[in-house]
Amino acid sequence: MIVILSSSSDFSTSQVIDWLLFYKAGFVRLSDEDALDIQISLTNESGPSDTTITCPGKDPISFAAINTYWYRRGFVRNTYSPLSGNNPQSTYISRFIFEEHQAVNEALNALFKSDINHLGAFKDNFLNKLDVLNAARRLGLQIPNTLVTTQKKDIESFIERFPKCITKAITNGFTFKIKETTYFLHTIALDATKVEGFPERFPSILVQEQLPKKYELRIFFLKDKFYSSVIFSQNDPKTSLDFRNYNNEKPNRVCPFTLPETIEQNLRNLMQHFDIKTGSIDLVVTEDDRFVFLEVNPIGQFRQVSNPCNYYLEEKIAKTLIDYGEKTVRAIA
């Protein structure tokens, strides 16, 4: 059986599931909205651990019955929150419970990983952008010149070298909703005038040179294959900085793309380095035709690559999961 962990609203997961149904593969979809009970039992007996996931209203899933695991996005929610009120201890204890629960999520993924073929992993959420950039650089990929600092004077000298810069979150940023408005962090342009207003010192921020783009690439990586799309965002001032600033009336042109072989090989090495089996990769092709690596997002959306390029990635993911299930060989007790 295939176990899928995904957020309940993820439409792409539903599309993959349509293909699993088509190929008559057994699966169970767990979402971050399900109140799941997890039982992990580790004993001295050899063989896989005895792990059971119970979702109210569904049959308990025993570890022994699972042969493939797809971590799409989200996490197993902590449904037990016994603390309320404003006493000073509760914050610390809540935090402790959260961290304990996080450790269970990690353990679950580690257990799955050691015995079952899996696509995606919970740990992929914690990929560090700077670590990835550094590895990319060392593996022969070009990256945008990057600075992380807490001091204005550093940014000033960086901007002197690269007059057009951007700043974005080092982590995954934030998304929150207050009343009807959703707030989330975008990439913002930075220049000398803007920096002038900065205080001398501030919390760590990431600054990168803004690359003169010919076009952007959004690449979906699955096993060791790349499915690339090119986004012509430079035609449109609204999206030229960050193509996620969608222009709905006149969407950017998105077409299939063939990567040069050397770039593919470098990216493959990078994915191997971080043990990532699937994800979305962003690259920029500069006006002087350099391929510059920006970032990898292991849980990124793939519909926006799959649909315009007619790649049928949803079917390819389903087939990969089925194929993994057939290949899972368990440790024999």
Place this chain on the structure above:
Amino acid sequence: MNETQIFKLYACCHLVSGSTRSIIYDLQRKECEFIPNILAEIIEKFDGIKSISEIKQFYESEYDDTIDEYFSFLVNHEFIFFLAGSENYRFPKIDLSFRQPGVLSQVTIVVDTLFDERSQVILAEITELGCRDIQLIYLTATCFSKIASDLEHFSQSAFNSIEIISGYDPTLHRDEVIKLVQESHRISCWLIHSAPITERVREQHFGMQEIIYSEKVYDAYARPEFTNAAGFKLNIESFTESHHKNAFYNGRICIDKKGELKTALFNQELFGNITENPIRKLLEDPRIELLWNSKKDNTAICKECEFRYMCQDNRLPLKIDEAETWAHQVPCHYNPYTAEWANEEKCIDLVLKTSPPRTPPDTELPK
């Protein structure tokens, strides 16, 4: 305009030539533009190979003005871009294969006593066959509570969209109908015909859902004829499907009130009864597959029509030889040899309206 670099048609823009003119299908923006066949030929011949100045030279500078005019049109509509010759390999064409995770895509059910008795079985069968879009037709005036209770069968289902057609009943109060549609995101459209008023209800929070009250009497057994391009579909799914299948019939079946399986409610031919055989078995009838595969490229006249990969023609084609060649007995309202619709003098300025995509756009927010 960039005269010296090679021009390239964006892969999401497709040329489709007909007998008298061509269309650029913009599958991404879901728009299209008519172009003369000569321009289609120029694009086809030189796409990814020559620059504008080289094309002018090719025609020995005889048509420079026309070429300029053509190419500014292409640039203004963002159909083409310019690149260096060494980049050409990076921009492959879109693979036009068509795949669907199921045998059925759309099922029409005439809701009658048979459905009331067997709804669970029917819905389970068609779900298993991959159907995600369903149309429920109530032949007579039907009260609100009956429809609301039928919809309960779908609350835990895998269906993406439900279209309802029902006759007007005084219990179908506007407010209650709106509330029900709001609660069930699966309802894509609800047509209430033979109503005392005609009104299209579109609430802002409806998204793509809509409710239509219509004074017209709806005859479910009459074949709806298209007299213009308004019902055509312009998107990558329908475009690729039309290259391999009959875009109207493929994956579509209808279950009539007594359980007879048909290819569409308005067709006469019966393919067995679902009370006697499972639907999967009935679909093994070779006539069904043959019809589903009757693509426009193999259909007389249509194969020379520039609308052939967006057309939703619902006429039943006739197989005229062993080589899967098809033809129609009833003529189409459009004549691809004169580029005229029977009911219009000229159709040059025809504005195509295409239906919005079914699936929600993927707006990616940063995590």
